[in-house]
């Protein structure tokens with residue numbers, strides 16, 4: 001064995017190289033340039049690992065091949081082939097290419113099936129490439145592969161007691177799709193081996209591949225040529241920004257006057273160029289008239305996991321664990337806050353529903369920022385608990401979306417950088433924001449809630465809970481401040 005591990009083309013490297021040669025080169029030659037995964041990415045990795053462990057239960061009698069010792073895992077995999085039992089993480093290597101197969105299942109006299117396990121809820125194109133590489137390495141190493149399967153999460157599965165792997169996974173035969181990639185896989189693998197060994201890092205050629213099929217962790221490095229107000233922040237412009245990049249136009253301020261823009265995009269450009277704030281008092285007044293007192297400002301926090309934690313929940317379902325509700329009885333009144341935060345040890349939904357029903361009353365409107373999310377949560381609560389169904393529908397009927405005036409650019413501040421999100425609008429309008437909070441966005445809130453428990457002291461849990469209450473409370477008190485500012489602006493001429 002003359003090749004060093006870091007000069008091997010693994011399946012992860014193969015997928016990275018197919019996405020971008022520069023990314024592969026950096027993985028193999030300058031790994032220190034790759035930033036550590038953020039909390040959300042690490043959580044996704046961990047979820048994938050849990051799903052992988054669960055899939056092993058589909059194949060009783062299977063043997064785990066430990067990964068700590070590289071040479072030993074190759075040797076054990078080879079030795080265990082003769083036992084004709086399912087192998088988990090079997091490792092094979094040939095010609096500088098290396099693959100570990102999630103599940104290798106014996107079939108017939110001497111053949112094997114590959115079962116790749118994914119925590120996604122459907123088969124994606126990248127999965128065919130992934131399995132084609134594994135099959136190529138196995139065959140080069142003398143393993144006869146019969147069929148290839150992908151085991152992915154069945155998002156219609158509803159937990160009822162212990163998780164049932166047979167129902168949790170959908171297993172899809174992808175043999176034909178993988179077969180069509182065989183010849184190309186061999187060629188690509190050779191090219192990527194050369195890329196890895198090249199003494200120079202390939203040039204950064206940015207494009208849609210930078211987040212397809214995965215978000216490349218080198219974005220900060222490769223995209224740092226763009227100014228802050230770049231064409232990718234143009235409101236609802238999407239991947240059309242690449243055509244501008246190709247023309248050498250990086251900044252919104254550099255867009256030619258004749259370039260066709262929507263009304264919102266024109267406002268965005270004008271505000272940027274003039275350094276001005278755009279206000280439409282008539283439209284703002286019209287929005288404010290839709291607020292019926294008492295006004296309730298509502299925000300939910302949710303978590304979602306691949307493997308449902310509680311009965312009655314599907315994979316990746318958004319599970320509400322917290323709400324903040326600020327109620328303003330009449331304009332100018334001091335708001336009263338109601339809050340609920342589950343204790344992370346049991347399904348919080350029924351208790352949360354009861355607490356919200358008690359606090360929200362039956363009169364006045366309910367203001368949410370991007371109300372489709374809150375409505376989705378309420379519908380799910382109504383279907384999970386029939387006793388709350390009518391009430392939840394009634395709450396949805398009273399909802400008003402505070403996003404509306406910002407999505408319509410009735411107010412726009414250049415510091416929003418093309419975004420109408422609460423996280424951009426609140427600081428732009430009020431100077432208040434989420435900087436400095438221990439929890440600064442909804443996905444971190446979900447992760448913080450899930451972290452409460454194992455290995456944490458009572459004080460640490462208390463701190464996380466205080467952080468969660470502060471964060472969610474700012475979402476609803478922030479909405480009050482936004483309405484107050486809009487009220488002031490509506491009086492301007």
Ligand code: SF4
Pocket residue numbers: 019020021022023204205206207209210211216217218219220222223
């Ligand atoms: S950010 Fe884009 S160009 Fe840079 S390495 Fe990643 S995929 Fe390649």
